[in-house]
Amino acid sequence: MPASIPELQQRLAEQRYVCDRGLAVSLFIALKLGRPLFLEGEAGVGKTALAAATAAALGTDLIRLQCYEGLDISHAVYEWDYPRQLLELRLLEAGGAIDRAAAHEALYSERFLLKRPLLQAIDPARARPAVLLIDEIDRADEEFEGYLLELLAEFQVTIPEIGTVRALERPLVILTSNRTREVHDALKRRCLYQWLEYPSFEKELAIVRVRVPEASAQLAAQVTALSQELRAQDLYKVPGVSETIDWVSALVALGHERVDEQGMGETLGVVLKAREDVDAIRGVRVSELLARAASRATGGA
């Protein structure tokens, strides 16, 4: 457990995650108070990456639960291994007369229990508290939200056939949301709330340099400036930081030292994901964008 906010930032930096002071404060407080951290923001601003970097920085496991509509207990918490249970039941039967209580005992033992992410995260057998990432909670439905509310209050799960499982030490819970749906206030109220913005040019450039060290300084600055420029355009889906990183990586893979019209034309699909957006940017405006981005890059440097 890091002792101070700068130490936490330092450890995250070692995991190649650029974390500004505000986010570091929230994460630090979440660790200290044992509260879940609720990260909201557009796609690709580094919400999921923060959870992964935090787990690595704390030297613990990352347990990830991807949410979707209809996510239920059997996929989020636990499930019995029915095929093996049925087989066991047949074996017991073949072995002679079975006693109901004994059969129950044999079938509903931990041997046949499949532990899903939420149960794994609160497993008392765990050596050190994990980081539990509940990814894209906005995709889950209200039934699951309700269940989660209960779990986050007690950090315990009751399995009727076995009993109650309770975490010895609370995991660090990080929830993310892209805001495709307004998550219920009751759930957010239990959490620390952090809104993640698109980063400034300087911060994004720092991220790019750390994530794609093999890119030349010129390429990194140019692409970052282009991404920032695209975010200012009227697009259906503006690029996130992860797109910027992919874009730089793609240009490096193609052997570009700097971005030109050709390089941009070849790689536009890496950064723009809607046909209308590609049409709007391709051709006419590439040179103009490059010029504006260039002035921004030199101004910034």
Add this chain to the structure above:
Amino acid sequence: MNARPGDALLARLLGFGRTLRRLGLDVHTGRMLDVVEALSCVDIARRDDVFHLCRALLVHRHEDLDAFDRAFEAFWGPSNPAAGAAAPAGGGEVTSGEPRPARADPMGLLETQTDVTPAADDEESLDVPAWSDTDALATKDFAEFSASELAAARDAIERLEWQPGVRRTRRWVPGRGSRLDLRRALARSVRTGGDMVRLPRRARRLRPRPIVLLCDVSGSMEVYARLLVHFAYALSRRHRRVEAFLFSTRLTRITRQLRAPRIDDAVDAVAHAVPDWSGGTRIGAALQEFHRRWGRRVLTRGPVALLVSDGWDRGEPELLATAVARLQRSCHRLIWLNPLIGTQDYQPLTRGLVAALPHVDDFLPARSLRDIADLAALLARVG
């Protein structure tokens, strides 16, 4: 230093909490105690740390962030590194007389426009015809309604049964569906000594489809605007997942305003929220703004989209067509309601409409109570 700085700070914090509550933030005392606890983990001489800590603990909605930032600044003094720390500014609680910051900006603008907004108050004294009178009104054009007939129509709209069609969600519940319920099957077979007597099954849960309502309130739609707000209100009263937007030159989301328990409050709130009643029409641009700002948030889970407009568009036809096509691709069914359909000699020939119509599932009239009742019936079918 104060003899008991802890108490002084706590008192200040509670004052700050009250200020935030007055601004509409959902802050309770337990949360303030969390703040006190959290403050012991950071250096409270660092103003920005205190700021971020309070922000993370006291705000949980994106739209409250601005109000919080301003309140923090006002309450704890401007962020001047020399002044440093969370040293309280002398002023104390600042916001008593101020309007809510979230809505503060457009206020001045709005005052001058209230005369054109459809506020309901001015009609209180009019006679409202009895419910049965609406039979005669069923096929009359809304545009020709007198004020009292409009009141009756509003009544009728409120009484309509809205039962939007259902979709199969991806959640499985016990029922007569296609999937075996292995968990229950096994539990039962233990009871019967290993034999499966009857196989329990699971089915997908059914849920009403969300509705997305996009209403044109530009100049040419002026006579319908008031009824449209009532229509939106009635719909969101009967149905939990309704997202409503009004547009003329700009797009305004009115979903939250419609949640008011009383219709007059809702109409009032909507009137204040929309900056450009009866302005020009740029349907394409408004829809594009919708796609960019809201599309990914509200066009989820197979919604039915209702676009109410007369199609008089001053923008580019291609822009309108692209935006409508995208809307159709993002929803289960796109219904365009046009109050001009059925008026004498009406032909949907404006260039924008001609370009957009191929991308619309239904193009229906909406100029009389009968049309609205037909719509209610259609909505129940389109699951």
